[in-house]
Amino acid sequence: MSARSVILLGSTGSIGTQAIDVISRNRGSFTVRGLSAGGGNLGLLARQAADLQVEVVAVADPAAVAPLRDELTQAGAHADVEVLAGPDAAAQLAGLGADVVLNGITGSVGLGPTLAALRAGSTLALANKESLVVGGPLVHAARVRPDQIVPVDSEHSAIAQCLRGGARGEVRRLVLTASGGPFRGWTLDEVKAVTPQQALAHPTWSMGPVVTVNSSTLMNKGLELIEAHLLFDVPVDDIAVVVHPQSVVHSMVEFVDGSTIAQASPPDMRLPIALGLAWPDRVADAASACDWTQAATWTFAPLDEEVFGAVRLARQAVAASATHPAVYNAANEECVAAFLAGRIGFLDIVSTVEAVLDEHAGTPREALTLEEVLAAETWARARAQELLARR
Template sequence: MPSSQHTPRTVTLLGSTGSIGTQALDVVRAHPDRFTVTGLAAGGADPVAIAGQVLETGAGAVALARPEAAAPVAEAIEAGARAAGRAVPDVEILTGAQAATTLASRGSDVVLNGITGSVGLGPTLAALGAGSTLALANKESLVVGGDLVRRAQVRDDQIVPVDSEHSAIAQCLRSGTRPEVARLVLTASGGPFRGRSRAELTAVTAEQALAHPTWSMGPVVTINSATMVNKCLELIEAHLLFDVPVDRIAVVVHPQSVVHSMVEFVDGSTIAQASPPDMRLPIALGLSWPERLDPVGTPCDWSRATSWTFEPLDESVFRAVALARAAVAASATHPAVLNAANEECVEAFLGGRIGFLEIVETVERVLGEHEGTSAAGLSLESVLEAETWARARAQEVLRAG
C-alpha cells in the first residue's frame, strides 16, 4: 500500500496531455503522498484537458507551446473551478517555443520529459542544469544532443530512462558491475509488419502503419515503430545512457512485448526484465527511482500456460537499425541528422506524399550527405545547424521525388 514515510517529490510533467503525461498522472493519482505536481507543459491543443489537470494536481505553472492557447486555458481553468464550487487558482501561464524549457529550469525534484521530438532537447538540458532528476521519455533529445546532454549532468544518476527498454536495462544492470556487462539486448515487438518482405511493404498505408499490435502511442512514435526507426533511436540512446559501444548492443524481435530488454553478462548469464505491457511501470520508476512503488502494475500470471518467442531482426527489410550504428560511427551530429530527416519523412508519409519505404531510404540518403561535426566541436548551435540542414535537405529530396 502507499507509504506516508516519504517527503513528497515535486514533479514537473512535460507533455502532460500526451500518452506518457496522462499515464504519469495515473501514477501520481495512485500515490498522492509521494508526489506533488508543480508544473505542467503541453502544446495547448486541448485547453479543457489542461485545465482539468491543473485543477486536479494544483500545479502552479503551465507552459504552452502555442501562445494562442493561453486565453482558452485560463478560461477553462476558471470555468472548471467555478463549476466545482472552488476558488479560481492563481496559475502562471508561460507560452511560446521556450515555455517548456523555462518551466524545466525551475528545479523541481523530478522533471518528466514526455515531449515528442527533438524539441525536447532544450527542456532536457534545462532540467539537468537545474539539478533535477530527469525522467527521460523523450529519447530524441538524448539522440540529438548526445554528449551535450551527458556534459549537462551534474551527477551520474541524474537521468532515469522511461522508455520501457531502457528502464528494463537499468533494472537489469543492478545484477552486476559495469565491467561484467557483455552486451545489451533491446527487444522489439516487430511492429505491424513483422515477417513481411520489402516487396510487401511498398504499398502499405499510414492507417496500416498506425495499427501497432501491442502499444498505444502517438502517431510519430507509432510510425517509427513500424519502420524500426524507433529501435534505431533506442540503440543510440542505450549507447549514450549506459556507455556501451553500439557493436555490443543487439536487437531481437519479441512479439509478446513482455520481456522489455535484457543484459548479457561476461559469465554467460542473461538477466531479463519482464512484465505485461504497461508504460506506467517504467514511468513510476522514473518518478521514484531507485525505489519501487506499491502498487503500480499487474505482474505476469504464472498460473497460466504462456509462450514467449524471440527471433532475429531481418535487417535486410528493416534497415533503420544499421543506420543507427553508422550514424554513431560517423560523427557527433549524424544522429541529430538522422532524427531530423526522419521527422520530416514521417510527416510526409502521414500526409500521403511518400511511400512507407521512402522514409528510411530518404533518411539514409540525407545521412550519407552530411559532413558531420566532431565530439570536441559539438555545441547546441552545431546541433541546431545540423538539424536545420537535415530538414531542408530531406524536404528537397522528397520534393524531387
C-alpha cells in the same frame, strides 16, 4: 520520506496521462508543481491542472494563452496559476528545480527542456529519447551528478533494472527487444504498399502517431539503440536487437559469464514511468504483474535488417560524427510527416533518411555545440524536404 515535487512535460500525451494516473494513485508520494503541453487539448490540460492543483502551466502555442485561462477558470484551477507560453515555455518550466522532471515531449524539441532540467539539478525521468539522441554530449555535459538521468522508455528502464544484477565491468552486451511492429515477417515487396492507416495500427502499444510510425519502420529501435549507447556508455557494436512480439521481456543484459538477466512485465508504460518518478525505489502496484497461473509462450527472432534498415543506419550514424544522430532523427521526423500526409511511400522514409545521412559532412565530437546541433537539424530537415519533393 516527503513527497517528491514533479514537473510533467507533455502532460496531455500518452506518457503524461499515464504518469498522472500513477501520481493520482500515490498522492502521498508525489506533488505536481507544473504541467506543459503543446496546446492542442486545452480542456484536458486545464482539468489536469485543476485536479493536481499545480502552480504553473506551460503551452508551446502563444495563441493558446487566452483560451487556456478560460479553460482553467471553468475547470476550477487556482486563480493565481501562472501560465507560460511560447517555444521556450517548457524549458522555463523544466528549469524551476523540481525534484523530478518527467520529459514526455515527442521529438527533438525536447532537448531544451532536458538541458534545463539537468542544469537545475532535477532528476530527469527521460521519455524523450530524441533529446539524448540529438544532443548526447551536450546532455552529458549538462548533468550536475552522474545518476541524474533515469530512463522511462520500457527498454532502457528494463536495462537499468537488469544492470543492478552485476557490475558494469561484467557486462558483455545489451539486448534490446522489439515487438517487430505491425509488419513483422513481411517481405520487402509486401511493405512497399503499406498505408499510414496500417502503420498506425501497432499490435501491442498505444502511442502517438509519430512514435507509432517509428515503431513500424523500426526507426524507433534505431533511436533506442543510440539512446542505450549514450545512457549506459556501451559501444553500439555491443548492443543487439531481437524481435519479441509478445512485448513482455522489455530488454536484457548479457554478462561475461554467460548469464542473461531479463526484465519481464505485461506491456504497460506505467511501470517504467513509476520507476522514473521514484527511482531507485519502486511504486507498489504501479502496474499488473505477469500471471504465472496462465500458460504463455515467449518467442525471440533476429531482426530482418534487409526489410528494416533503420537500426543499421543508427549504428552508422553513431560511428560517423557527433551530429549524424541529430540528422538521423530530424530527417526521419520530416519523412514521417510526409508519409502521414500521403505524400511518400512507406519505404521512402528510411531510404530518404539514408540519403540525407550520406550527404552530411558531420561535426567532430570535440567541437560539438548546441549551435552545431541546431544547424545540423535545420540542414537535415531542409535537405529531406528537397529530396521528398522529388518523389
